[in-house]
Amino acid sequence: MQDPNISPVNPLPPTVSALFLAIMAVEALFTLGANGLLGGAQAVGWRVGAIQDYGFSSDIFRWMLDQGRYPPEHALRFVTYPFVHGSFTHALFVGVMLLALGKFVGEVLSQWATLAVFVIGTLAGALVHGVLIVAQPWLLGGFPGVYALIGAFTYLLYVRLVSSGSNGARAFVLIGFLLGIKLVFGLLFGADATWLADLVGFGAGFAATIVLVPGGWARLRARLRHD
Template sequence: MQNPNISPVNPLPPVVTALFLAIMGIEAVFSLGAYGLAGGAQAVGWRVAAIQDYGFSSDVFRWMLENGRYPPEHMMRFLTYAFVHGTFTHALFVGVMLLAMGKFVGEVLAQWAILAVFVVGTVAGALAHGIFIEAQPWLVGGFPGVYGLIGAFTYLLYVRLVSKGSNGARAFALIGFLMAIKLVFGLLFGADATWLADLAGFFAGFAVTIVLAPGGWARLRARLRHD
């Protein structure tokens, strides 16, 4: 007999909820400060100060490589930049996509695996930005981590389609659509170098999910032996 107390809607994974609350909570502080509702006159500069202190900078990254020095206050930027956004709208879009992708991925992956995908996507995005982007040194926002979850979703969908004998290429429709939108916006409103960090996050999330998905290790070993 079916349990009448079971919700027809799968709840959000707690780790996704926690990430969402962290992102939007920080953004709420910045927005309240910008409108003079918290922190007094100095609060207007909270966002700019946070970007300088916690955002990822290609210039800082290259300085570390050139000098062989990796102080904690700069190494943490590989993760902390994901929780600082340029505008409220920026944070809102990240939050909405995080909830959507986190719910889908959370139906298959464990809590720790979801967090791992987000972290790996975030770090991969920073590395790609630091290595290849010079003209736009600052990188902020959670999109690379979210694109990591999109990569995880794409892999899980790919496996499902292939197992049913369908065309696995259909799984890449979402990332193709999102990249096409970024291209159009870039052509209309000017180039935005953050697309590279997003794409790096996607591929990193896709790759790590091959291992993190249930049965991933066994599937990977079998594939390698077959090849």
């Protein structure tokens, strides 16, 4: 007999909910401050100040590499930049995609593995952005981590399709569509260098899921031994 206490809606992984609430809480402070509803006159500059203090900058990253110094306040930018967005719309899109993809991925991976995918994509995206991007040094927002969840989603869907005898290439439709949208917007409104961090986040999430999926490390080790 089915348990009547079971919720008809699968709950979100707590880590995904926590990430979403953190992103939207920070954005709420910026938005309320910018509209004069919180913090007084100085609150108008909260977003700009947060970008300068917590956003990821490839200029600062290169300075750290050149000097061989990694002050904590700058090293922390690797994990603080996903919580600082350029606008309410930016944060909202990140939040919605985080909930949707986090729910799907969290149904297969553990909540900590789901969080690990997001963090790995966030770190990898910032690292490559810092090394390669000069003209647009600032990297803001949670899209690299969200794209890592898209990578996890793609791998899980790929495995499901191949296991059922279907064409595994269909798993890559979502990332192809999103990159196509970015290309169109880039052509219409100017190129945005953050696409590289998003793409790296996707690849990092895809690769991490191969290991983080239940039994994934054992399968990978067995395959390496066989090869």
